[in-house]
Amino acid sequence: MRLATITNWAYGITVLLTLASGSTMLLASSAQDRERVAMSQRANLDQATSTIDEDVAQLSSLARQFAISGSQADLIAYRRESGLLKAVETRTAAIRDAGATAAELRSLHETLHWADALRDEQAAAIAARMRGDQHAAVAILFSPEYERELDRIQSSVERFQERIDQRTGATVEIAVSASRTWRRVSEIVLGLTGFVFLCVLFFVFRQRVLRPVVRLSDVVNRLAAQDYATEWPHYPQVDEIGDMAQALRGFRENGIVRQRLEKERDADRAVRDLLSRMTQRMQRCDSVQDLTGVIDRFAPEVAPRLAGSFYLFDAERNVMAVAAHWLGPVHSRDEFVPMACWGLRRGRQHRPAGDNIDVPCDHVAQDGDVLVDSICLPLIGQNGMLGLLYFERRSDTPEIGPDENYLKMLAENVGLALDNLRLRDALRALAMVDPLTGLSNRRQFDKAFEARLAQATRTNTPVSCAMIDIDHFKRFNDDHGHDAGDAVLRAVGEALKRSIRNEDLAFRFGGEEFLLLMPGLGVADARARAEDIRLRIAGLAVRYEERDLGPITASIGVASWPEQCATDRLVRAADAALLRAKRGGRDQVATVLTRDT
Structure with missing residues (x-):
């Protein structure tokens, strides 16, 4: 061919x-x-x-x-x-x-x-x-x-x-x-x-x-x-x-x-799954300490190229205090006032380095003339500042790391969980405090009484109970009205707060009755403390609607374990002593005569 x-x-x-x-x-x-x-x-x-x-x-x-x-x-x-x-x-x-x-x-x-x-x-x-x-x-x-x-x-x-x-x-x-x-x-x-x-x-x-x-x-x-x-x-x-x-x-x-x-x-799904699992764990947290542990465990996995810190707002001192660190952040201080952070000032994410330059935060120590690549994510709740999530690029990484949207999602989830915990704690406090006097209520007493008695039994130390009743309290309500009676209760509550030690516990037991738990005090010391409280109450001068409500006195019954009664009869023994004080003429302190078994 x-x-x-x-x-x-x-x-x-x-x-x-x-x-x-x-x-x-x-x-x-x-x-x-x-x-x-x-x-x-x-x-x-x-x-x-x-x-x-x-x-x-x-x-x-x-x-x-x-x-x-x-x-x-x-x-x-x-x-x-x-x-x-x-x-x-x-x-x-x-x-x-x-x-x-x-x-x-x-x-x-x-x-x-x-x-x-x-x-x-x-x-x-x-x-x-x-x-x-x-x-x-x-x-x-x-x-x-x-x-x-x-x-x-x-x-x-x-x-x-x-x-x-x-x-x-x-x-x-x-x-x-x-x-x-x-x-x-x-x-x-x-x-x-x-x-x-x-x-x-x-x-x-x-x-x-x-x-x-x-x-x-x-x-x-x-x-x-x-x-x-x-x-x-x-x-x-x-x-x-x-x-x-x-x-x-x-x-x-x-x-x-x-x-x-x-x-x-795949990367997006992995991060979202991680954030989802983190959110589920945060929703089950019962305290800020639990929440801090979850953040400390999951945050390094969400942003492995970033070192970071979790700050909580201390309202009493008006400072941001660090609660957790991960991956060794070195530039941000452990405590600083909120005004030192531009993220908290603006109420939004703040990154001074990156594509859009911005003002660096005062709480971040800079490396000379080199601007630290950091991100501040404020945690804002319904009632204001809650805390801050701080991230900085680690020295051994070339870039900031994950998409900043993931960090925003992380901050939103942490802020929501922290806000829910704050609300839950507020509800618990409302349930355990008497709104009129500011003292703990009967529900809180039932919870604290068992704990203090158990501690006293373990350490073999005495614990005393004082039952306090305002004498002729009905007279204030009948003569001046219930609002005047409330003013008397508030004044007595304030007097109790000023009279007790840090380890003592004061409760509004019901009506015009108050109860004082005194761990570590025997009969003699507890009676002396009760006498001091009686004198403080007798020295109160309460005015209501430009009127002097007259003298206020109280009868107090004191009982002590283990000298006078068993643990399960401590309150009843103090109540019996209170009855003796009232029968004896009121405005006095009485104790148990014989051991109540």
């Missing part, structure tokens, strides 16, 4: 194989495009649904805040947030436009209707609180049924997102499978092309065909192994080889984009 014929046949075969290879590459590129579209749809759906659960939690938190405090500012904040929510159809429009199916939209509609029902309960609680019925409002918003509704909404949103992930995941898998199939086909076609080049047209197209095919074959093998960083050959000629190289270039670019998106998605 003549060389021209062989050349023509070889050329024809080469053209056909090249076209087939280019087609498969284009098909593979198209499959990659479908995969990218599916991943983009999933991202859009995740973004569109991410705020539903947050809106429900935010409204619930604001409603609870108002139910507890009754503050108009809290009510305004709740109504403002509630007003931002749109109707169900409007809220689901973005999700429908993002590609959600009808079944998924029905599921989301049901979740949003549950959320609207929850808002009805919030409205009922707010109405009750506005009528002054705090108990009813708190009962609605803190009831087990209300918590179950919150959990059901959260679970429904998670199931909706899981359905979205399953559906879009299947689409992505189909696209990936198609891409791999066409990639294998393209490799086979390229192999055939190389075989023809080597066996038939080697001596004709060695420079034009053989070498480019060998280089492209190496590139294809690397692409098959997902080595998208391979060096790309340059083909300036416009022919079938150039088209094939262009198709492979598109395939490589799509692979690089997909690989980058997968890494970003």
Whole structure:
């Protein structure tokens, strides 16, 4: 066969194989495009649904805040947030436009209707609180049924997102499978092309065909192994080889984009899962110490390239005091006034270095003329400053680390958990303190009494009890009114506060009766202390509405363990001694005559 014929046949075969290879590459590129579209749809759906659960939690938190405090500012904040929510159809429009199916939209509609029902309960609680019925409002918003509704909404949103992930995941898998199939086909076609080049047209197209095919074959093998960083050959000629190289270039670019998106998605999911687990742990914390431990454990994992500190606001001293360190921060002081931090001044994130320059904080010691790359994240609650999260770049890391949005999410979650703890502590304090006198109430006595007796038993030290009753208290109410009686009770309560040691405990036991626990004092010392208190009360001069309420006296009964009675009869023995003091003429101190067994 003549060389021209062989050349023509070889050329024809080469053209056909090249076209087939280019087609498969284009098909593979198209499959990659479908995969990218599916991943983009999933991202859009995740973004569109991410705020539903947050809106429900935010409204619930604001409603609870108002139910507890009754503050108009809290009510305004709740109504403002509630007003931002749109109707169900409007809220689901973005999700429908993002590609959600009808079944998924029905599921989301049901979740949003549950959320609207929850808002009805919030409205009922707010109405009750506005009528002054705090108990009813708190009962609605803190009831087990209300918590179950919150959990059901959260679970429904998670199931909706899981359905979205399953559906879009299947689409992505189909696209990936198609891409791999066409990639294998393209490799086979390229192999055939190389075989023809080597066996038939080697001596004709060695420079034009053989070498480019060998280089492209190496590139294809690397692409098959997902080595998208391979060096790309340059083909300036416009022919079938150039088209094939262009198709492979598109395939490589799509692979690089997909690989980058997968890494970003995996990293984002890992950080969000970590933040979610951290938030769950913080919600179960019962004290600030527990919360500090959770932050100290999780913060280095969220931002491993950043050293940091957790500060708590000490309102009594008006300073930010460090509660925890991690990864060895060296530039921020352990204590500083809030005005030393620009983040606390502005009430928002502050980073003096980075893309947008800003003023450095006074509490951060700078390295000479080099500005420390630091981030201050204020923790703001419903009632003002709570604390601060401080981060600084470690000396062995080249950049600040994670996306600053993650740090903002971390600060928001920590601030919310800390605010909830403060509110919970405030509620506990309200439940344990008598609002009229400021002394601990009967409920706190029941709790503290057992603890002090147990401690006295372990250490074999005495403990005394004084029962105090205001003489003829009914006279103040009858002659001057109940408000005057309240003034007398407040004055006696203040006198008790000024008379006791740090280790003593004073309680309003009920009505005009007060009780004083004196750990470490025997009968003689306790009687002397009671006599001092009686004299202080007798020296009180209380005026109400420009009138002198007259003399105030008190009868006091004292009992002591182990000299006079058993531990379980200490209060009853003191009460019996009080009865003796009253029978003896009032305005005196009496003790137990014989051991009360």
